[in-house]
Amino acid sequence: MDAEAPVIKHLQNRHSRFRLGLIGDPVAHSLSPRMQQAALDALGIDAVYELWQTPADELAACVARLLDPLYLGANVTIPHKQAVLPLLDIVDPLAARIGAVNTIVPRDGYLHGYNTDAPGLLHALQELGVGKPSESTTISLTGYTAIILGAGGAARAAAFALASTGVERLIIVNRHLERAQHLAAEVGDFLTAQRQELSVPQVFSLSDPEFLIPHPLSLIINATPVGMHEDLSPLPGEVLARFGNETFVFDMIYNPAETKLLCQARTLGMQASNGLPMLLHQGALAFTLWTGQPAPLEVMRAALAAE
Ligand code: NAP
Numbered sequence: 001m002d003a004e005a006p007v008i009k010h011l012q013n014r015h016s017r018f019r020l021g022l023i024g025d026p027v028a029h030s031l032s033p034r035m036q037q038a039a040l041d042a043l044g045i046d047a048v049y050e051l052w053q054t055p056a057d058e059l060a061a062c063v064a065r066l067l068d069p070l071y072l073g074a075n076v077t078i079p080h081k082q083a084v085l086p087l088l089d090i091v092d093p094l095a096a097r098i099g100a101v102n103t104i105v106p107r108d109g110y111l112h113g114y115n116t117d118a119p120g121l122l123h124a125l126q127e128l129g130v131g132k133p134s135e136s137t138t139i140s141l142t143g144y145t146a147i148i149l150g151a152g153g154a155a156r157a158a159a160f161a162l163a164s165t166g167v168e169r170l171i172i173v174n175r176h177l178e179r180a181q182h183l184a185a186e187v188g189d190f191l192t193a194q195r196q197e198l199s200v201p202q203v204f205s206l207s208d209p210e211f212l213i214p215h216p217l218s219l220i221i222n223a224t225p226v227g228m229h230e231d232l233s234p235l236p237g238e239v240l241a242r243f244g245n246e247t248f249v250f251d252m253i254y255n256p257a258e259t260k261l262l263c264q265a266r267t268l269g270m271q272a273s274n275g276l277p278m279l280l281h282q283g284a285l286a287f288t289l290w291t292g293q294p295a296p297l298e299v300m301r302a303a304l305a306a307e
Contacts, residue, residue, distance in 0.1 A: 018047035019070055020290060023062055023084070023104075024077035027051040029255070031304055032075055035283050038303035042296045047072055054080065063087045066106045073290040074104045075283075081153050088113040097190060098160050100153040103286040114289055117154060118161035120282030121221075121250075127281070128273050130219060130248050131165065141165040145215035148172050149206065149234045150223035151179040154252055158221050159187050159201065164194075169215060170201035175224075177205045206234060214242040220265075222251040227259035237264050245269035254279055280304060 020040075022032050028051065036049040052074070054062045059080055064087070066074055076084050081100040085091055088101065089110040095101045101113035122138040125131060134140035146167045148155050151174035162170060170187065174180035180203040188200030204211040206224075220243070226234040233240075240249075240261075249265035252275040265272040284295035 016070055018045070018072045019050060020047055020072050020074060021050040021052040022075045022077060023052050023054045023059070023080055025053060025055055025079060027053050027077065030077065031254075031279065032283060034306070035280070035300045035303045036287060039284075039287050039296050039300050042299040043291070043293060045291060056080070056083065059083060060087055063104065063111065066104055066111060067109065071106055073106060073286070075286060076102050076104065078153075085113060087111070094118060094160065097186075098153070098156045100156060102282065103289055105289050114286075115157055116282040116285035116289070117157040117278070119285055120280075121158055121278050122161050122165065123281035123285070124273070124277035125219075125250065127277055128248070128250075128271075130250075134165070137164045137166070139165055141167045141219065143168055143217050145169040145171065145218045147212070147218060147220045148223055149221065149226075150174060151176070151183045152223065155221075155223035156183055158223055158252075159183055160190065162219075163187050163191055163196070163201075167219075171204065171212075172201050173204045173206050173212075175206045177203065180204070212239055212242065214244065214247075216244055216246065218243050218247045220247060220249045222249075222253065222259075222261055225253065227251065227261055228253050228255070231260050233260040233264055235261060235264070240264050240270075241268055243268075243270070248272070250278075251275060252278060276304060 022030050033049045040047050052062060081102055084101050091113040095113050095115035098115050100115055103114040103116050105112045126139045131139040131141040144167050146162045148158050151172055172180040172184050184201040184203045222234055224234050226232055247270045249270055249272040251259050251261050253259050254275040257274050262272045280301055284297055284300060287295040
């Protein structure tokens with residue numbers, strides 16, 4: 001992200017609070033208002049973060065409204081992260097590559113789109129002690145094999161984020177193989193353009209877990225919703241058991257806090273984390289894009305932890 005820091009707008013004779021919100025459908029169960037409102041209040045910014053339940057046919061009007069000086073910006077979630085791109089004036093190169101925007105910033109009369117899921121994941125992994133600190137890419141994952149389960153929006157963010165960390169091998173596993181192949185080809189093109197040494201990611205079908213040859217120092221990231229609504233794991237226990245206990249399992253799901261995949265991993269003695277640190281860091285990065293100020297990370301973390 002290469003945003004110049006915006007400054008909080010000062011309106012003459014302003015009678016209303018500034019507004020921010022989450023655009024999506026559904027949005028009711030989001031934790032973002034709790035986290036963002038705590039951050040706004042902690043910094044004394046007179047703004048309210050709202051839930052904007054937005055069906056597809058209202059998306060364009062909802063986004064256009066952000067140009068009103070009262071709005072500081074918005075987050076975007078399912079199912080609009082892709083559909084919102086053509087409604088924006090300027091899309092950050094990383095967000096364009098991923099093909100998904102989760103943060104909108106109105107600036108100088110233009111709507112800018114960013115993806116903070118990708119750097120948010122890297123910040124979360126750094127905080128969890130995965131890999132080594134790196135000045136250029138948040139973390140260095142040299143020597144790691146990264147296995148991404150899924151090829152949707154969150155998996156695309158993970159794939160492009162991880163492609164810049166020096167991982168030795170990138171493997172994409174998806175239910176529909178063609179979607180994984182498509183993503184792998186795009187990441188491969190990106191790597192070629194960057195003249196990076198990592199080869200084109202390998203792809204496998206989720207229904208054929210026999211493929212997964214365990215590599216030492218693996219990072220397994222679940223970017224599917226499997227485990228969110230039912231007590232299911234995207235990986236059979238016996239497949240996970242092939243991996244060494246130095247494997248790190250990151251499940252992007254944060255509700256429930258402990259998915260079946262995470263239970264499997266911990267039973268095998270692996271380190272594991274749910275998606276809450278990623279939610280925190282993508283939110284903190286969005287906060288800074290909207291306000292130009294460092295996010296009060298511990299305030300946001302405490303707000304997420306509060307019941
Ligand atoms: P998405 O674009 O709809 O992609 C969903 C992916 O999951 C696709 O690859 C899909 O496979 C796969 N999938 C869906 N149902 C499946 C099933 N029953 N069995 C196997 N695979 C299945 O969704 P998304 O936006 O990427 O989100 C994915 C997950 O990440 C969600 O749980 C979301 O809450 C989470 N997430 C968390 C954060 C965070 O901050 N922690 C941020 C973003 C997303 P096909 O391609 O084969 O359909």
